[in-house]
Structure formats: C-alpha cells, structure tokens
Amino acid sequence: MKVKISLSVNGKSYERMVEPRTLLVHFLREELAMTGTHVGCDTSSCGACTVLLDDKALKSCTMLACQAEGHQVTTIEGMANGDNLHPLQQAFHEEHGLQCGFCTPGMIMNAADLLSNNANPTEHEIREALEGNFCRCTGYHNIIKSIQNAAAKMSAATV
Amino acid sequence: MICDFRPIQNSAFKIQNLFFEKAELQFSNILNQKKNFKFKNMVPSKVNYHRPSNIGEALELMSKFGDECKILAGGHSLIPVMKLRLADPENLIDIAGIADMKKISDNEKSITIGACATHADIARNEAIQKHAPMVAKAAGMIGDVQVRNFGTIGGSIAHADPAADWPAVLLAADANITIKNAGGSRTVDIDQFFKGLFMTAVEEGEILASISIPKTEFNANSTYVKMPQPASRFALVGCAVAVGGGMARVAFNGVCSTPFRDTNVEKAVVGGSSAADAATSVADGMDVMSDHFASAKYRKSMAAVYAKRALGEVM
Numbered sequence: 001m002k003v004k005i006s007l008s009v010n011g012k013s014y015e016r017m018v019e020p021r022t023l024l025v026h027f028l029r030e031e032l033a034m035t036g037t038h039v040g041c042d043t044s045s046c047g048a049c050t051v052l053l054d055d056k057a058l059k060s061c062t063m064l065a066c067q068a069e070g071h072q073v074t075t076i077e078g079m080a081n082g083d084n085l086h087p088l089q090q091a092f093h094e095e096h097g098l099q100c101g102f103c104t105p106g107m108i109m110n111a112a113d114l115l116s117n118n119a120n121p122t123e124h125e126i127r128e129a130l131e132g133n134f135c136r137c138t139g140y141h142n143i144i145k146s147i148q149n150a151a152a153k154m155s156a157a158t159v
Numbered sequence: 160m161i162c163d164f165r166p167i168q169n170s171a172f173k174i175q176n177l178f179f180e181k182a183e184l185q186f187s188n189i190l191n192q193k194k195n196f197k198f199k200n201m202v203p204s205k206v207n208y209h210r211p212s213n214i215g216e217a218l219e220l221m222s223k224f225g226d227e228c229k230i231l232a233g234g235h236s237l238i239p240v241m242k243l244r245l246a247d248p249e250n251l252i253d254i255a256g257i258a259d260m261k262k263i264s265d266n267e268k269s270i271t272i273g274a275c276a277t278h279a280d281i282a283r284n285e286a287i288q289k290h291a292p293m294v295a296k297a298a299g300m301i302g303d304v305q306v307r308n309f310g311t312i313g314g315s316i317a318h319a320d321p322a323a324d325w326p327a328v329l330l331a332a333d334a335n336i337t338i339k340n341a342g343g344s345r346t347v348d349i350d351q352f353f354k355g356l357f358m359t360a361v362e363e364g365e366i367l368a369s370i371s372i373p374k375t376e377f378n379a380n381s382t383y384v385k386m387p388q389p390a391s392r393f394a395l396v397g398c399a400v401a402v403g404g405g406m407a408r409v410a411f412n413g414v415c416s417t418p419f420r421d422t423n424v425e426k427a428v429v430g431g432s433s434a435a436d437a438a439t440s441v442a443d444g445m446d447v448m449s450d451h452f453a454s455a456k457y458r459k460s461m462a463a464v465y466a467k468r469a470l471g472e473v474m
Contacts, residue, residue: 003208020208042201044239056308062238066208067253110304132303
C-alpha cells in the first residue's frame with residue numbers, strides 16, 4: 001500500500017506516493033532523479049549517501065522516505081547557488097579534495113553539518129567528524145585540507 | 160561477499176554460528192525459512208507504515224497487529240536488519256514524531272530520558288554530563304556522527320545487540336526502564352532488562368517509553384571506555400564504571416552474549432582494592448564470546464585492561 005509523503009528537498013516542496021519500504025536515498029535518486037547522493041556500502045558504514053535532514057547529517061540508506069515526511073532534506077545538488085559553488089565545493093576543487101569523487105558528496109554534506117556546529121574545527125575534530133565517511137582512494141589528507149580551507153572561507157565571509 | 164565492517168551482518172553471523180540451535184530467538188523463524196541464507200537483499204520486504212500521533216494510538220495499533228508489527232524510532236538498528244531480511248514485519252509503527260518521547264527531563268532525584276532521544280541529544284545534555292558523565296560519554300562514542308544524529312537510546316536497547324554501548328552504561332547507572340502497555344505502564348530494573356542476545360523484558364504489545372538515571376554519588380563519578388571494532392565501532396569490549404557513596408557498579412558489553420555486571424570486581428573495589436587489583440578477576444567464570452575479531456582469551460584479557468583504565472579514571 002503506497003503512502004503519500006510531502007517533504008522539502010533543497011528548498012522545494014515535493015509530494016509523492018511511495019511504497020513505505022522505499023529508502024530515502026532511492027527516493028532521492030530514482031523518484032526525484034537527484035543522483036548526486038551515492039549508494040556505497042548500503043549498510044550505514046561508508047557515508048557516501050550522507051544528506052542533511054533538518055541540517056543534521058544522515059545516512060540516507062538507513063532511513064525510509066516516509067520517515068522524512070514533513071522534514072527538510074538538503075542534498076549535494078542544493079549546495080551551490082546557481083553557478084557559484086558552495087565554499088566547501090570550491091575548497092574541494094582548490095585543495096584536490098577528491099580523486100574518483102564517489103565519496104565526495106557524502107564528505108561535503110557531513111562537513112556542512114560539522115561546520116554548522118563548529119565554525120573553526122581543529123584537524124583532530126575534522127578527523128573525528130569524518131569517522132562515518134570512507135574514502136577508498138584514501139585521500140583523507142586533502143579532504144581535511146579542503147574542509148579547513150572551507151572553514152576559513154566561511155568564517156571570513158561572515159566577519 | 161561478507162565484509163568485516165558490517166555490524167548487522169556480524170550480529171547475524173553471531174546468531175547463526177552461536178545460537179542457531181536455540182528456538183526462542185527473535186530471528187530464528189526467518190533464518191529457518193531460508194536454509195541457504197545469503198545476505199544479498201538490500202531492500203526491505205513490503206511493509207505497511209503507520210505514524211501514530213501519541214503513545215495511546217501507538218499502543219492501539221500494537222494490540223491490533225499483535226506480533227505482525229515492529230516499533231520504528233530512529234531506525235538505525237531496525238532498518239539495516241530489515242534490509243538484510245532478518246526482520247520482515249508486516250507493519251511499522253513510527254513513534255519518532257511523538258514529541259513527549261524525545262524529552263530529556265532533569266528531575267530532583269533522577270534524569271528521565273525519553274526513548275526517542277537521539278544519542279547526539281544525550282551526548283550534549285548538560286544535566287547528563289554533570290550527573291552521569293558516563294552516559295554522555297558513551298552517547299558520544301556510538302557509531303559515527305550520522306548514526307548519533309538519528310539513532311535513539313530506546314531503539315538501541317530494545318534491539319539489545321550485545322556489542323552496543325548502552326547496555327553496560329545503563330547497568331552501571333542502575334537505570335530504570337519504563338515500559339508502556341495497554342494496561343498502563345510498568346518499571347523494570349535494568350538488572351532484569353537484558354534477557355539475552357537481542358532479547359529484553361519488553362513483551363509483545365509493549366513500548367519502551369523512557370529510561371531513568373538516578374542522581375547518585377556513583378553516577379556523578381562514572382566513566383565508559385571501549386575497545387571498538389576498528390571499522391564498525393561496535394564494542395569488542397566496553398566497560399562502564401560508577402564508583403561513589405560506598406558503592407561500585409562495573410558492567411561490560413561486547414564481552415559475553417548478554418551484557419552483565421561483574422559483582423566480583425564491584426566487591427573488590429568496595430573492599431578497597433586498587434584499580435589494577437580489582438580488574439584482575441574480570442569475567443572470571445563467564446562464557447566469553449569468541450569470533451574472528453577477538454578470541455575469548457583475548458577478549459577476556461582486554462576486558463581486564465579496559466576495566467583497569469576505567470576504574471583508574473574514577474578511583
């Protein structure tokens with residue numbers, strides 16, 4: 001039995017009929033055709049599917065779409081403002097924060113959660129926060145540099 | 160192919176390898192149906208979804224569906240298990256939206272944590288940090304940021320994974336668990352709550368509503384340490400200790416198939432032994448778990464090491 005859900009994704013409201021067993025990540029990718037959010041391990045380990053739900057990082061392979069009813073979802077597609085990259089995206093570009101790029105959307109969304117709670121994290125705090133995101137290219141050093149770069153950019157912008 | 164970093168699969172293997180013969184297991188009916196069980200499904204079975212607006216409605220739905228339903232809160236234990244088809248309930252009753260159940264209230268003699276409070280809510284709660292530091296510390300050590308943001312304390316203890324972090328902490332804290340049912344509610348002492356691997360005192364038709372942590376001297380002087388499995392962060396050994404007011408409570412998870420308090424160690428601490436001496440008898444005579452991460456001998460040794468560290472912090 002399908003159920004009706006309404007939720008906001010990247011600031012836009014959507015109303016859809018879904019099967020209750022639909023996972024949020026599949027809803028985003030297949031129903032809304034937003035394929036920026038990736039499915040990696042599918043076991044809540046790797047963090048490639050990380051999105052923000054009410055500004056908190058969530059592994060979207062571990063939530064049903066109907067649990068997101070009435071909430072606000074932000075995906076990687078919602079980060080840039082038109083052609084202007086989000087400071088995190090710009091920083092990953094500048095610091096070579098990606099190799100194959102598969103983990104990058106999840107890394108950026110988790111980093112967005114971190115920076116919203118801690119505008120100026122230490123390297124250790126960044127490493128701790130990325131505990132739930134795997135980069136199988138093992139490019140962690142540059143990912144951390146990217147997040148530090150973005151933190152600096154974002155703090156400068158708010159001063 | 161099975162990878163080492165999949166905690167739910169690991170749990171499933173524990174069931175299969177160690178406890179397959181025991182009939183009353185929660186998942187045994189499904190495992191038995193699938194003799195050639197392969198962990199390949201990554202989408203849950205078909206299910207109906209219900210979102211009651213209060214706990215009364217949730218209890219009504221539960222009595223209507225009997226054993227054909229499961230309570231869904233954060234979903235961070237249940238959904239992985241459903242994706243592996245180790246659980247295939249016909250109905251899900253989502254209680255995460257019930258505002259009362261998320262509250263953490265700071266009362267005169269205790270702190271009451273609603274079952275739907277997330278690990279992150281608990282880690283940053285100032286009253287909990289002050290009156291029961293091990294509870295806040297353990298909350299901040301569960302899984303990773305994303306899991307802590309949405310996983311709930313009630314969901315975790317109702318699932319009762321022996322390698323989860325909450326059981327040892329709540330045992331050491333002398334917590335009380337409030338369970339609601341159609342007839343009202345009942346309170347279960349934490350010592351009577353964990354019944355075995357994935358089994359608790361919550362009966363069919365009941366909802367775990369809240370967890371109460373008494374404000375005691377031992378809870379104010381408490382800590383939790385763990386040796387995490389390197390990838391999943393589940394506890395290979397987790398040790399919670401609370402010492403004060405002439406009392407000591409020392410509990411472990413990850414070590415045996417049911418979390419437990421080690422009364423020998425507690426007595427040694429109360430009797431004036433040093434942390435190092437008290438820790439030597441950890442898990443003596445217990446049936447310590449063994450798997451491909453840690454043999455029973457190694458686990459037992461590590462339990463003593465972590466108990467010594469934890470006791471050293473509070474003594």
